[in-house]
Amino acid sequence: EAGFVWAYEFVGPKQRYSRLFRSHTVEQALGSTAAHSARMQQAPASTVQRMQEEAIPAEQERIREQVWKEAEASDRLVLGVDDFAIKKGHTYNTGIHNLRGETMLDVISGRKLDDLRAYALQHPDFRQLSPYAVVMDLAPTYHTWISECFPDAIRIADRFHVHGYVIESLQAVRKTVQSTLSPRAKALLKSQHRLLNPPKDTLTEESQKRLEILLSYSPLLRSVWEWKEAFSVWYDNSPNHAVALLGFDRWCRQGDQIDHVAVRATLKTMRHWKDAIVNYHRCRFTNATVEGRHNRIKAYQRRHYFTRNRSRYIAGILIECNRHRLLD
The missing domain is CATH 1.20.1320 (phosphoenolpyruvate carboxylase, domain 3)
Structure with missing residues:
Protein backbone atom coordinates (compact mmCIF):
# COMPACT_ATOMS: atom_id res chain seq x y z
CA GLU A 1 0.00 0.00 0.00
CA ALA A 2 3.04 2.30 0.17
CA GLY A 3 4.45 4.62 -2.47
CA PHE A 4 8.15 5.46 -2.73
CA VAL A 5 9.59 8.86 -3.64
CA TRP A 6 13.22 7.77 -3.61
CA ALA A 7 14.88 5.13 -5.79
CA TYR A 8 15.85 1.90 -4.09
CA GLU A 9 17.42 -1.25 -5.50
CA PHE A 10 14.20 -3.18 -5.24
CA VAL A 11 11.71 -0.52 -6.40
CA GLY A 12 11.72 2.48 -8.75
CA PRO A 13 10.74 6.06 -7.89
CA LYS A 14 7.02 6.72 -7.48
CA GLN A 15 6.29 3.01 -7.91
CA ARG A 16 3.98 0.77 -5.89
CA TYR A 17 5.42 -2.54 -7.13
CA SER A 18 8.93 -3.91 -6.73
CA ARG A 19 11.09 -4.71 -9.72
CA LEU A 20 10.98 -8.41 -8.87
CA PHE A 21 7.18 -8.34 -8.77
CA ARG A 22 7.02 -6.54 -12.12
CA SER A 23 9.40 -8.96 -13.84
CA HIS A 24 7.61 -12.00 -12.43
CA THR A 25 4.20 -10.62 -13.41
CA VAL A 26 5.34 -9.79 -16.95
CA GLU A 27 6.92 -13.22 -17.43
CA GLN A 28 3.69 -14.85 -16.30
CA ALA A 29 1.56 -12.64 -18.56
CA LEU A 30 3.71 -13.41 -21.62
CA GLY A 31 2.73 -17.06 -21.38
CA SER A 32 -0.96 -16.43 -20.86
CA THR A 33 -2.93 -13.15 -20.67
CA ALA A 34 -2.83 -9.99 -18.59
CA ALA A 35 -6.20 -10.90 -17.03
CA HIS A 36 -4.94 -14.33 -15.94
CA SER A 37 -1.73 -12.89 -14.51
CA ALA A 38 -3.74 -10.21 -12.67
CA ARG A 39 -5.87 -12.88 -11.01
CA MET A 40 -2.79 -14.85 -10.00
CA GLN A 41 -1.02 -11.79 -8.59
CA GLN A 42 -4.16 -10.19 -7.14
CA ALA A 43 -3.40 -6.95 -8.98
CA PRO A 44 -5.54 -4.78 -11.29
CA ALA A 45 -5.66 -6.11 -14.86
CA SER A 46 -4.97 -2.64 -16.25
CA THR A 47 -1.78 -2.45 -14.17
CA VAL A 48 -0.55 -5.84 -15.39
CA GLN A 49 -1.38 -4.92 -18.99
CA ARG A 50 0.58 -1.67 -18.64
CA MET A 51 3.57 -3.56 -17.23
CA GLN A 52 3.38 -6.01 -20.13
CA GLU A 53 3.15 -3.26 -22.76
CA GLU A 54 6.15 -1.48 -21.25
CA ALA A 55 8.22 -4.67 -21.17
CA ILE A 56 7.44 -6.13 -24.61
CA PRO A 57 9.52 -3.72 -26.78
CA ALA A 58 12.66 -4.17 -24.68
CA GLU A 59 12.26 -7.94 -24.44
CA GLN A 60 11.57 -8.24 -28.15
CA GLU A 61 14.65 -6.18 -29.01
CA ARG A 62 16.83 -8.22 -26.68
CA ILE A 63 15.58 -11.53 -28.07
CA ARG A 64 15.83 -10.40 -31.70
CA GLU A 65 19.43 -9.30 -31.22
CA GLN A 66 20.32 -12.55 -29.49
CA VAL A 67 18.77 -14.92 -32.03
CA TRP A 68 20.16 -13.03 -35.04
CA LYS A 69 23.68 -12.97 -33.57
CA GLU A 70 23.44 -16.70 -33.04
CA ALA A 71 22.26 -17.25 -36.62
CA GLU A 72 25.04 -15.09 -38.06
CA ALA A 73 27.68 -16.90 -35.99
CA SER A 74 26.46 -20.41 -36.90
CA ASP A 75 28.93 -22.40 -39.02
CA ARG A 76 26.33 -24.63 -40.67
CA LEU A 77 23.17 -22.59 -40.35
CA VAL A 78 19.96 -24.43 -41.28
CA LEU A 79 16.93 -22.21 -41.92
CA GLY A 80 13.30 -23.28 -41.93
CA VAL A 81 10.71 -21.35 -43.95
CA ASP A 82 6.99 -21.99 -43.61
CA ASP A 83 3.73 -20.04 -43.60
CA PHE A 84 1.04 -19.86 -40.93
CA ALA A 85 -2.48 -18.54 -41.18
CA ILE A 86 -3.89 -15.34 -39.77
CA LYS A 87 -7.22 -16.19 -41.36
CA LYS A 88 -7.10 -19.66 -42.86
CA GLY A 89 -7.61 -19.62 -46.61
CA HIS A 90 -7.28 -15.83 -46.84
CA THR A 91 -4.34 -14.21 -45.02
CA TYR A 92 -0.96 -15.73 -44.18
CA ASN A 93 2.38 -14.80 -42.67
CA THR A 94 5.73 -16.44 -43.33
CA GLY A 95 8.06 -17.41 -40.51
CA ILE A 96 11.84 -17.65 -40.75
CA HIS A 97 13.40 -20.09 -38.29
CA ASN A 98 16.85 -21.16 -37.20
CA LEU A 99 16.38 -24.93 -37.01
CA ARG A 100 19.78 -25.70 -35.52
CA GLY A 101 19.42 -23.02 -32.86
CA GLU A 102 15.70 -23.75 -32.33
CA THR A 103 14.70 -20.09 -32.56
CA MET A 104 12.36 -17.98 -34.68
CA LEU A 105 14.15 -15.14 -36.47
CA ASP A 106 11.38 -13.05 -38.01
CA VAL A 107 7.84 -12.84 -39.39
CA ILE A 108 7.09 -11.75 -42.97
CA SER A 109 3.72 -10.30 -43.88
CA GLY A 110 2.31 -12.49 -46.66
CA ARG A 111 3.65 -15.49 -48.55
CA LYS A 112 3.65 -14.32 -52.16
CA LEU A 113 6.90 -13.92 -54.06
CA ASP A 114 6.61 -10.11 -54.15
CA ASP A 115 6.20 -10.02 -50.36
CA LEU A 116 9.25 -12.22 -49.86
CA ARG A 117 11.41 -10.24 -52.26
CA ALA A 118 10.38 -6.97 -50.62
CA TYR A 119 11.40 -8.35 -47.22
CA ALA A 120 14.82 -9.37 -48.54
CA LEU A 121 15.37 -5.86 -49.94
CA GLN A 122 14.30 -4.16 -46.72
CA HIS A 123 16.39 -6.43 -44.47
CA PRO A 124 20.00 -6.65 -45.68
CA ASP A 125 20.93 -8.59 -42.53
CA PHE A 126 18.83 -11.48 -43.88
CA ARG A 127 20.77 -11.51 -47.16
CA GLN A 128 24.02 -11.55 -45.19
CA LEU A 129 23.20 -14.91 -43.64
CA SER A 130 25.05 -17.90 -45.08
CA PRO A 131 22.78 -20.89 -44.59
CA TYR A 132 24.11 -24.33 -45.34
CA ALA A 133 20.58 -25.60 -46.00
CA VAL A 134 17.00 -24.32 -46.06
CA VAL A 135 14.00 -26.57 -45.26
CA MET A 136 10.60 -25.72 -46.73
CA ASP A 137 7.53 -27.32 -48.26
CA LEU A 138 6.98 -27.84 -51.99
CA ALA A 139 5.66 -24.33 -52.68
CA PRO A 140 7.46 -23.04 -55.83
CA THR A 141 7.39 -19.51 -54.38
CA TYR A 142 9.69 -20.42 -51.48
CA HIS A 143 12.12 -22.38 -53.65
CA THR A 144 12.37 -19.51 -56.14
CA TRP A 145 12.94 -16.97 -53.38
CA ILE A 146 15.58 -19.04 -51.57
CA SER A 147 17.43 -19.80 -54.81
CA GLU A 148 17.60 -16.04 -55.46
CA CYS A 149 18.76 -15.13 -51.94
CA PHE A 150 21.01 -18.12 -51.20
CA PRO A 151 21.98 -19.86 -54.46
CA ASP A 152 24.58 -22.06 -52.71
CA ALA A 153 22.25 -23.35 -49.99
CA ILE A 154 20.88 -26.89 -50.09
CA ARG A 155 17.11 -26.73 -50.62
CA ILE A 156 15.35 -29.51 -48.70
CA ALA A 157 11.70 -30.50 -49.08
CA ASP A 158 10.24 -30.93 -45.62
CA ARG A 282 22.44 -34.56 -47.26
CA CYS A 283 21.19 -32.64 -44.23
CA ARG A 284 18.66 -34.44 -42.03
CA PHE A 285 16.56 -31.54 -40.78
CA THR A 286 12.79 -31.13 -40.90
CA ASN A 287 10.32 -28.38 -39.99
CA ALA A 288 8.85 -30.44 -37.13
CA THR A 289 9.77 -27.78 -34.55
CA VAL A 290 8.29 -25.14 -36.85
CA GLU A 291 4.94 -26.93 -36.90
CA GLY A 292 4.96 -27.03 -33.13
CA ARG A 293 5.75 -23.33 -33.06
CA HIS A 294 2.75 -22.68 -35.31
CA ASN A 295 0.51 -24.18 -32.62
CA ARG A 296 1.95 -21.71 -30.13
CA ILE A 297 1.30 -18.86 -32.56
CA LYS A 298 -2.31 -19.95 -33.02
CA ALA A 299 -2.78 -20.03 -29.26
CA TYR A 300 -1.20 -16.57 -28.97
CA GLN A 301 -3.52 -15.18 -31.65
CA ARG A 302 -6.58 -16.54 -29.87
CA ARG A 303 -5.49 -15.18 -26.51
CA HIS A 304 -4.79 -11.70 -27.84
CA TYR A 305 -7.64 -11.48 -30.34
CA PHE A 306 -5.31 -10.80 -33.29
CA THR A 307 -3.45 -7.67 -32.14
CA ARG A 308 -4.07 -4.87 -34.65
CA ASN A 309 -0.72 -3.12 -34.09
CA ARG A 310 1.57 -4.91 -36.53
CA SER A 311 4.84 -4.25 -34.70
CA ARG A 312 3.31 -5.34 -31.38
CA TYR A 313 1.86 -8.44 -33.05
CA ILE A 314 5.26 -9.50 -34.42
CA ALA A 315 6.97 -8.68 -31.12
CA GLY A 316 4.47 -10.85 -29.25
CA ILE A 317 5.00 -13.78 -31.62
CA LEU A 318 8.81 -13.59 -31.41
CA ILE A 319 8.66 -13.52 -27.62
CA GLU A 320 6.14 -16.36 -27.53
CA CYS A 321 8.25 -18.55 -29.85
CA ASN A 322 11.56 -17.77 -28.14
CA ARG A 323 10.42 -17.74 -24.53
CA HIS A 324 13.04 -20.29 -23.55
CA ARG A 325 15.58 -17.58 -24.40
CA LEU A 326 14.13 -15.25 -21.76
CA LEU A 327 15.93 -17.23 -19.07
CA ASP A 328 19.36 -16.83 -20.67
Whole structure:
Protein backbone atom coordinates (compact mmCIF):
# COMPACT_ATOMS: atom_id res chain seq x y z
CA GLU A 1 0.00 0.00 0.00
CA ALA A 2 3.04 2.30 0.17
CA GLY A 3 4.45 4.62 -2.47
CA PHE A 4 8.15 5.46 -2.73
CA VAL A 5 9.59 8.86 -3.64
CA TRP A 6 13.22 7.77 -3.61
CA ALA A 7 14.88 5.13 -5.79
CA TYR A 8 15.85 1.90 -4.09
CA GLU A 9 17.42 -1.25 -5.50
CA PHE A 10 14.20 -3.18 -5.24
CA VAL A 11 11.71 -0.52 -6.40
CA GLY A 12 11.72 2.48 -8.75
CA PRO A 13 10.74 6.06 -7.89
CA LYS A 14 7.02 6.72 -7.48
CA GLN A 15 6.29 3.01 -7.91
CA ARG A 16 3.98 0.77 -5.89
CA TYR A 17 5.42 -2.54 -7.13
CA SER A 18 8.93 -3.91 -6.73
CA ARG A 19 11.09 -4.71 -9.72
CA LEU A 20 10.98 -8.41 -8.87
CA PHE A 21 7.18 -8.34 -8.77
CA ARG A 22 7.02 -6.54 -12.12
CA SER A 23 9.40 -8.96 -13.84
CA HIS A 24 7.61 -12.00 -12.43
CA THR A 25 4.20 -10.62 -13.41
CA VAL A 26 5.34 -9.79 -16.95
CA GLU A 27 6.92 -13.22 -17.43
CA GLN A 28 3.69 -14.85 -16.30
CA ALA A 29 1.56 -12.64 -18.56
CA LEU A 30 3.71 -13.41 -21.62
CA GLY A 31 2.73 -17.06 -21.38
CA SER A 32 -0.96 -16.43 -20.86
CA THR A 33 -2.93 -13.15 -20.67
CA ALA A 34 -2.83 -9.99 -18.59
CA ALA A 35 -6.20 -10.90 -17.03
CA HIS A 36 -4.94 -14.33 -15.94
CA SER A 37 -1.73 -12.89 -14.51
CA ALA A 38 -3.74 -10.21 -12.67
CA ARG A 39 -5.87 -12.88 -11.01
CA MET A 40 -2.79 -14.85 -10.00
CA GLN A 41 -1.02 -11.79 -8.59
CA GLN A 42 -4.16 -10.19 -7.14
CA ALA A 43 -3.40 -6.95 -8.98
CA PRO A 44 -5.54 -4.78 -11.29
CA ALA A 45 -5.66 -6.11 -14.86
CA SER A 46 -4.97 -2.64 -16.25
CA THR A 47 -1.78 -2.45 -14.17
CA VAL A 48 -0.55 -5.84 -15.39
CA GLN A 49 -1.38 -4.92 -18.99
CA ARG A 50 0.58 -1.67 -18.64
CA MET A 51 3.57 -3.56 -17.23
CA GLN A 52 3.38 -6.01 -20.13
CA GLU A 53 3.15 -3.26 -22.76
CA GLU A 54 6.15 -1.48 -21.25
CA ALA A 55 8.22 -4.67 -21.17
CA ILE A 56 7.44 -6.13 -24.61
CA PRO A 57 9.52 -3.72 -26.78
CA ALA A 58 12.66 -4.17 -24.68
CA GLU A 59 12.26 -7.94 -24.44
CA GLN A 60 11.57 -8.24 -28.15
CA GLU A 61 14.65 -6.18 -29.01
CA ARG A 62 16.83 -8.22 -26.68
CA ILE A 63 15.58 -11.53 -28.07
CA ARG A 64 15.83 -10.40 -31.70
CA GLU A 65 19.43 -9.30 -31.22
CA GLN A 66 20.32 -12.55 -29.49
CA VAL A 67 18.77 -14.92 -32.03
CA TRP A 68 20.16 -13.03 -35.04
CA LYS A 69 23.68 -12.97 -33.57
CA GLU A 70 23.44 -16.70 -33.04
CA ALA A 71 22.26 -17.25 -36.62
CA GLU A 72 25.04 -15.09 -38.06
CA ALA A 73 27.68 -16.90 -35.99
CA SER A 74 26.46 -20.41 -36.90
CA ASP A 75 28.93 -22.40 -39.02
CA ARG A 76 26.33 -24.63 -40.67
CA LEU A 77 23.17 -22.59 -40.35
CA VAL A 78 19.96 -24.43 -41.28
CA LEU A 79 16.93 -22.21 -41.92
CA GLY A 80 13.30 -23.28 -41.93
CA VAL A 81 10.71 -21.35 -43.95
CA ASP A 82 6.99 -21.99 -43.61
CA ASP A 83 3.73 -20.04 -43.60
CA PHE A 84 1.04 -19.86 -40.93
CA ALA A 85 -2.48 -18.54 -41.18
CA ILE A 86 -3.89 -15.34 -39.77
CA LYS A 87 -7.22 -16.19 -41.36
CA LYS A 88 -7.10 -19.66 -42.86
CA GLY A 89 -7.61 -19.62 -46.61
CA HIS A 90 -7.28 -15.83 -46.84
CA THR A 91 -4.34 -14.21 -45.02
CA TYR A 92 -0.96 -15.73 -44.18
CA ASN A 93 2.38 -14.80 -42.67
CA THR A 94 5.73 -16.44 -43.33
CA GLY A 95 8.06 -17.41 -40.51
CA ILE A 96 11.84 -17.65 -40.75
CA HIS A 97 13.40 -20.09 -38.29
CA ASN A 98 16.85 -21.16 -37.20
CA LEU A 99 16.38 -24.93 -37.01
CA ARG A 100 19.78 -25.70 -35.52
CA GLY A 101 19.42 -23.02 -32.86
CA GLU A 102 15.70 -23.75 -32.33
CA THR A 103 14.70 -20.09 -32.56
CA MET A 104 12.36 -17.98 -34.68
CA LEU A 105 14.15 -15.14 -36.47
CA ASP A 106 11.38 -13.05 -38.01
CA VAL A 107 7.84 -12.84 -39.39
CA ILE A 108 7.09 -11.75 -42.97
CA SER A 109 3.72 -10.30 -43.88
CA GLY A 110 2.31 -12.49 -46.66
CA ARG A 111 3.65 -15.49 -48.55
CA LYS A 112 3.65 -14.32 -52.16
CA LEU A 113 6.90 -13.92 -54.06
CA ASP A 114 6.61 -10.11 -54.15
CA ASP A 115 6.20 -10.02 -50.36
CA LEU A 116 9.25 -12.22 -49.86
CA ARG A 117 11.41 -10.24 -52.26
CA ALA A 118 10.38 -6.97 -50.62
CA TYR A 119 11.40 -8.35 -47.22
CA ALA A 120 14.82 -9.37 -48.54
CA LEU A 121 15.37 -5.86 -49.94
CA GLN A 122 14.30 -4.16 -46.72
CA HIS A 123 16.39 -6.43 -44.47
CA PRO A 124 20.00 -6.65 -45.68
CA ASP A 125 20.93 -8.59 -42.53
CA PHE A 126 18.83 -11.48 -43.88
CA ARG A 127 20.77 -11.51 -47.16
CA GLN A 128 24.02 -11.55 -45.19
CA LEU A 129 23.20 -14.91 -43.64
CA SER A 130 25.05 -17.90 -45.08
CA PRO A 131 22.78 -20.89 -44.59
CA TYR A 132 24.11 -24.33 -45.34
CA ALA A 133 20.58 -25.60 -46.00
CA VAL A 134 17.00 -24.32 -46.06
CA VAL A 135 14.00 -26.57 -45.26
CA MET A 136 10.60 -25.72 -46.73
CA ASP A 137 7.53 -27.32 -48.26
CA LEU A 138 6.98 -27.84 -51.99
CA ALA A 139 5.66 -24.33 -52.68
CA PRO A 140 7.46 -23.04 -55.83
CA THR A 141 7.39 -19.51 -54.38
CA TYR A 142 9.69 -20.42 -51.48
CA HIS A 143 12.12 -22.38 -53.65
CA THR A 144 12.37 -19.51 -56.14
CA TRP A 145 12.94 -16.97 -53.38
CA ILE A 146 15.58 -19.04 -51.57
CA SER A 147 17.43 -19.80 -54.81
CA GLU A 148 17.60 -16.04 -55.46
CA CYS A 149 18.76 -15.13 -51.94
CA PHE A 150 21.01 -18.12 -51.20
CA PRO A 151 21.98 -19.86 -54.46
CA ASP A 152 24.58 -22.06 -52.71
CA ALA A 153 22.25 -23.35 -49.99
CA ILE A 154 20.88 -26.89 -50.09
CA ARG A 155 17.11 -26.73 -50.62
CA ILE A 156 15.35 -29.51 -48.70
CA ALA A 157 11.70 -30.50 -49.08
CA ASP A 158 10.24 -30.93 -45.62
CA ARG A 159 9.64 -34.58 -44.86
CA PHE A 160 6.29 -33.93 -43.14
CA HIS A 161 4.84 -32.20 -46.21
CA VAL A 162 6.29 -34.71 -48.68
CA HIS A 163 4.96 -37.65 -46.76
CA GLY A 164 1.57 -35.94 -46.70
CA TYR A 165 1.28 -36.32 -50.48
CA VAL A 166 1.75 -40.09 -50.18
CA ILE A 167 -0.80 -40.29 -47.35
CA GLU A 168 -3.31 -38.33 -49.44
CA SER A 169 -2.94 -40.73 -52.36
CA LEU A 170 -3.38 -43.70 -50.01
CA GLN A 171 -6.59 -42.20 -48.63
CA ALA A 172 -7.82 -41.45 -52.16
CA VAL A 173 -7.37 -45.13 -53.03
CA ARG A 174 -9.11 -46.06 -49.78
CA LYS A 175 -12.16 -44.02 -50.78
CA THR A 176 -12.23 -45.70 -54.19
CA VAL A 177 -12.07 -49.17 -52.64
CA GLN A 178 -14.55 -48.25 -49.94
CA SER A 179 -17.31 -47.53 -52.45
CA THR A 180 -17.08 -51.10 -53.78
CA LEU A 181 -17.37 -52.91 -50.44
CA SER A 182 -20.34 -54.35 -48.57
CA PRO A 183 -22.07 -51.99 -46.11
CA ARG A 184 -20.41 -53.62 -43.08
CA ALA A 185 -16.91 -53.57 -44.56
CA LYS A 186 -17.47 -50.04 -45.88
CA ALA A 187 -18.45 -48.77 -42.43
CA LEU A 188 -15.45 -50.46 -40.80
CA LEU A 189 -12.96 -49.11 -43.33
CA LYS A 190 -14.40 -45.62 -43.06
CA SER A 191 -14.37 -45.54 -39.26
CA GLN A 192 -10.81 -46.90 -38.94
CA HIS A 193 -9.15 -45.31 -41.98
CA ARG A 194 -6.57 -43.52 -39.81
CA LEU A 195 -4.90 -46.85 -39.09
CA LEU A 196 -3.55 -46.73 -42.65
CA ASN A 197 -1.48 -43.57 -42.07
CA PRO A 198 1.18 -44.29 -39.41
CA PRO A 199 4.05 -46.79 -39.92
CA LYS A 200 3.03 -50.28 -38.93
CA ASP A 201 5.75 -50.67 -36.29
CA THR A 202 4.36 -47.70 -34.35
CA LEU A 203 0.96 -49.36 -33.91
CA THR A 204 -0.03 -51.56 -31.00
CA GLU A 205 -0.54 -55.28 -31.53
CA GLU A 206 -4.31 -54.84 -31.42
CA SER A 207 -4.18 -52.00 -33.97
CA GLN A 208 -2.01 -54.10 -36.28
CA LYS A 209 -4.64 -56.85 -36.25
CA ARG A 210 -7.36 -54.37 -37.17
CA LEU A 211 -5.11 -52.96 -39.89
CA GLU A 212 -4.70 -56.42 -41.43
CA ILE A 213 -8.49 -56.75 -41.61
CA LEU A 214 -8.72 -53.45 -43.50
CA LEU A 215 -5.97 -54.42 -45.94
CA SER A 216 -7.63 -57.77 -46.65
CA TYR A 217 -10.54 -55.98 -48.30
CA SER A 218 -8.60 -55.09 -51.44
CA PRO A 219 -5.30 -56.06 -53.13
CA LEU A 220 -5.12 -52.52 -54.54
CA LEU A 221 -5.37 -50.99 -51.08
CA ARG A 222 -2.70 -53.35 -49.76
CA SER A 223 -0.31 -52.56 -52.61
CA VAL A 224 -0.67 -48.79 -52.05
CA TRP A 225 -0.21 -49.23 -48.31
CA GLU A 226 2.98 -51.26 -48.90
CA TRP A 227 4.17 -48.51 -51.26
CA LYS A 228 3.54 -45.96 -48.50
CA GLU A 229 5.43 -48.11 -45.97
CA ALA A 230 8.37 -48.41 -48.38
CA PHE A 231 8.58 -44.62 -48.50
CA SER A 232 8.95 -44.43 -44.72
CA VAL A 233 11.63 -47.13 -44.84
CA TRP A 234 13.45 -45.18 -47.56
CA TYR A 235 13.45 -42.03 -45.42
CA ASP A 236 14.67 -43.82 -42.30
CA ASN A 237 17.20 -46.28 -43.68
CA SER A 238 18.99 -44.58 -46.59
CA PRO A 239 22.58 -44.22 -45.30
CA ASN A 240 23.70 -41.44 -47.65
CA HIS A 241 22.64 -39.26 -50.59
CA ALA A 242 23.93 -41.60 -53.32
CA VAL A 243 22.07 -44.62 -51.95
CA ALA A 244 18.99 -42.46 -51.40
CA LEU A 245 18.91 -41.52 -55.09
CA LEU A 246 18.88 -45.18 -56.10
CA GLY A 247 16.26 -46.02 -53.50
CA PHE A 248 14.03 -43.15 -54.58
CA ASP A 249 14.04 -44.33 -58.20
CA ARG A 250 13.25 -47.86 -57.06
CA TRP A 251 10.35 -46.58 -54.95
CA CYS A 252 8.99 -44.62 -57.93
CA ARG A 253 9.12 -47.74 -60.10
CA GLN A 254 7.19 -49.59 -57.40
CA GLY A 255 4.51 -46.92 -57.62
CA ASP A 256 4.39 -47.22 -61.41
CA GLN A 257 3.00 -50.73 -60.97
CA ILE A 258 -0.10 -49.33 -59.23
CA ASP A 259 -2.88 -48.36 -61.58
CA HIS A 260 -4.65 -45.46 -59.88
CA VAL A 261 -4.93 -41.80 -60.83
CA ALA A 262 -4.05 -40.54 -57.32
CA VAL A 263 -0.82 -42.55 -57.24
CA ARG A 264 0.15 -41.35 -60.72
CA ALA A 265 -0.42 -37.73 -59.68
CA THR A 266 1.71 -38.18 -56.56
CA LEU A 267 4.52 -39.79 -58.54
CA LYS A 268 4.49 -36.87 -60.96
CA THR A 269 4.92 -34.46 -58.05
CA MET A 270 7.64 -36.58 -56.47
CA ARG A 271 9.69 -36.83 -59.64
CA HIS A 272 9.38 -33.08 -60.21
CA TRP A 273 10.78 -32.35 -56.73
CA LYS A 274 13.22 -35.26 -56.69
CA ASP A 275 16.33 -33.20 -55.90
CA ALA A 276 14.74 -31.32 -53.00
CA ILE A 277 13.25 -34.52 -51.55
CA VAL A 278 16.46 -36.56 -51.76
CA ASN A 279 18.48 -33.63 -50.33
CA TYR A 280 17.05 -34.61 -46.96
CA HIS A 281 19.78 -37.25 -46.90
CA ARG A 282 22.44 -34.56 -47.26
CA CYS A 283 21.19 -32.64 -44.23
CA ARG A 284 18.66 -34.44 -42.03
CA PHE A 285 16.56 -31.54 -40.78
CA THR A 286 12.79 -31.13 -40.90
CA ASN A 287 10.32 -28.38 -39.99
CA ALA A 288 8.85 -30.44 -37.13
CA THR A 289 9.77 -27.78 -34.55
CA VAL A 290 8.29 -25.14 -36.85
CA GLU A 291 4.94 -26.93 -36.90
CA GLY A 292 4.96 -27.03 -33.13
CA ARG A 293 5.75 -23.33 -33.06
CA HIS A 294 2.75 -22.68 -35.31
CA ASN A 295 0.51 -24.18 -32.62
CA ARG A 296 1.95 -21.71 -30.13
CA ILE A 297 1.30 -18.86 -32.56
CA LYS A 298 -2.31 -19.95 -33.02
CA ALA A 299 -2.78 -20.03 -29.26
CA TYR A 300 -1.20 -16.57 -28.97
CA GLN A 301 -3.52 -15.18 -31.65
CA ARG A 302 -6.58 -16.54 -29.87
CA ARG A 303 -5.49 -15.18 -26.51
CA HIS A 304 -4.79 -11.70 -27.84
CA TYR A 305 -7.64 -11.48 -30.34
CA PHE A 306 -5.31 -10.80 -33.29
CA THR A 307 -3.45 -7.67 -32.14
CA ARG A 308 -4.07 -4.87 -34.65
CA ASN A 309 -0.72 -3.12 -34.09
CA ARG A 310 1.57 -4.91 -36.53
CA SER A 311 4.84 -4.25 -34.70
CA ARG A 312 3.31 -5.34 -31.38
CA TYR A 313 1.86 -8.44 -33.05
CA ILE A 314 5.26 -9.50 -34.42
CA ALA A 315 6.97 -8.68 -31.12
CA GLY A 316 4.47 -10.85 -29.25
CA ILE A 317 5.00 -13.78 -31.62
CA LEU A 318 8.81 -13.59 -31.41
CA ILE A 319 8.66 -13.52 -27.62
CA GLU A 320 6.14 -16.36 -27.53
CA CYS A 321 8.25 -18.55 -29.85
CA ASN A 322 11.56 -17.77 -28.14
CA ARG A 323 10.42 -17.74 -24.53
CA HIS A 324 13.04 -20.29 -23.55
CA ARG A 325 15.58 -17.58 -24.40
CA LEU A 326 14.13 -15.25 -21.76
CA LEU A 327 15.93 -17.23 -19.07
CA ASP A 328 19.36 -16.83 -20.67
